[in-house]
Amino acid sequence: MEISNRKVVSIHYTLTNTDGDVLDTSRNGEPLAYLHGAGNIIPGLENALAGKRAGDRLNVSVAPDEGYGTHDPAMVQRVPRAAFQGIDTIEPGMQFHAETAEGLQTVTVVEVDDETVVVDGNHPMAGQILNFDVEIAAVREASAEELDHGHVHGAGGHHH
Numbered sequence: 055m056e057i058s059n060r061k062v063v064s065i066h067y068t069l070t071n072t073d074g075d076v077l078d079t080s081r082n083g084e085p086l087a088y089l090h091g092a093g094n095i096i097p098g099l100e101n102a103l104a105g106k107r108a109g110d111r112l113n114v115s116v117a118p119d120e121g122y123g124t125h126d127p128a129m130v131q132r133v134p135r136a137a138f139q140g141i142d143t144i145e146p147g148m149q150f151h152a153e154t155a156e157g158l159q160t161v162t163v164v165e166v167d168d169e170t171v172v173v174d175g176n177h178p179m180a181g182q183i184l185n186f187d188v189e190i191a192a193v194r195e196a197s198a199e200e201l202d203h204g205h206v207h208g209a210g211g212h213h214h
């Protein structure tokens with residue numbers, strides 16, 4: 055069965071950046087299951103998988119505009135340390151939810167000193183070229199309920 059819209063696809067993948075650092079992998083767990091054509095995964099990866107079959111392996115290099123977007127410097131902000139009342143330790147890499155004009159946003163701490171915390175509201179993988187080593191584990195038809203919800207149920211997907 056070929057991968058096309060409305061198919062449920064299970065993949066094993068390892069994601070590396072251009073330095074060869076592993077950012078994410080499914081290899082130590084169950085494969086990731088997604089509904090093809092529903093925007094469950096980044097466009098660059100979804101497009102590369104179209105027409106492939108179970109057992110196929112491929113390497114996909116995804117540019118930021120087909121991945122998590124470019125890095126927007128305007129989303130890096132300096133916040134007074136006092137805004138983090140009740141939090142004793144703040145370190146680079148920590149993530150917080152912040153209320154912004156565009157709704158609830160996840161920000162990552164990039165720099166801290168006694169007075170100021172610098173936070174970045176970009177996706178942690180924004181601006182990066184992402185290299186996926188993908189093996190397609192399975193392809194099946196989606197159920198009516200999965201199509202209705204826009205995501206996969208069961209192994210590797212949503213449980214609810």
Ligand code: ZN
Nearest residue numbers: 203205207212
């Ligand atoms: Zn559901």
